[in-house]
Amino acid sequence: MINFNGNLVSKDSFYLNQENRGLRYGDALFESMRVVHGKIFFWEDHYLRLMASMRILRMEIPMDFTMEFLEGQIKASVEANSLMDQAARVRLTVFRNNGGLYLPQTNEVSYIVEANTMASPFYVLENKEYEVELFKDFYVNPDMLSSLKTNNKIINVVGSIYAAENGYQNCLMLNNEKKVVEALNGNIFLVKGNSIKTPPLKDGCLNGIVRKKLIAILESLDTYDFEESHISPFELQKADELFITNAIVGIQPIGKYRKKEYVSTVATDLVGKLNAAARLN
Structure with missing residues (x-):
């Protein structure tokens, strides 16, 4: 219905x-x-x-x-x-x-x-192959409209077709300044050591709900150093961990980008905290 x-x-x-x-x-x-x-x-x-x-x-x-x-x-x-x-x-x-x-x-x-x-009542990490690539055919404009969840998602549609045709589970999108903005279906977080960052809204990423919740969680912890900062494509292969967030999946760890393979240690730590925040909300 x-x-x-x-x-x-x-x-x-x-x-x-x-x-x-x-x-x-x-x-x-x-x-x-x-x-x-x-x-x-x-x-x-x-x-x-x-x-x-x-x-x-x-x-x-x-x-x-x-x-x-x-x-x-x-x-x-x-x-x-x-x-x-x-x-x-x-x-x-x-x-x-x-x-x-x-x-x-x-x-x-x-x-x-x-x-x-849906299958699960909780946010869970799926241990499955999850490889991504950059989508460079079209770019995201870094403006306020890009941060809204509108029906204008043709870049995401074409990017999803590109990913499927090339055997990737997702793609990372760039803005017209060649900065990594987000994934096709969610926000992106990058982990290097104890440092975690995600692109700022001014780069053109979606103003995601789980992004907002994770930022609040990370800022309350002494375990990690968090910042909203630009992510360049060159940083992706130097990272220890990458993960995608959205309101349906919660947290999706990225397993591989090109020749680089990632762990999911921080994602595993955060998913329990995200579930706790959802129950208290």
Whole structure:
């Protein structure tokens, strides 16, 4: 079942048409969330990011778009798909209503909530082959729009096809200043000794929820020296460890980049702390 503007409809229903602005112009935002036994991981952070993003894109925020209202719509969707007693992956999409060309006729919005089952209720590290490569066909622009979770993901789509065609599990993207920005599906962290860093938002990376949570965790620990700093491609092969973060997987260790193989010591240490933060949230 799909939740379309508060109405639960079958997944095969024709509830959108060719005038949808998300389809025509990518005029849409989305949040991907993990929901376990009806609890939305880091819901306040997801909600605040969505509201801030809607303001930046000049979407009109409905009066009933409160945290409580949208939380209720998400839980209704999870329940309609019989997922209240297990782990679910939820996508909340908000798009500007039909009308206009580049210039919209209205800034009013609609929303869709989708829910699908997930295997594990916790963030776990998967011990599997995970090789990455740089994606250099196209570059990320280092501006505020790049930090938003919009439907404009064509670079990620083409990069994912490139990765699949060449036997990689993921790719790392560069901005137009040739700095490593993020992975195709999440933020990137680099470990060298006790030092950990991730690119700053001004480099063009997504303002990720788990990125934010891990930064808070790292800044509270005396074990590591953390900084938000540029990452050059030359640093990748000198690192001890690389890992990717997003709200669904949590932490994904990178096993190999070119001839360099990595450990997952820090990722193993942090995943338990991330699960603890999710339970307390």
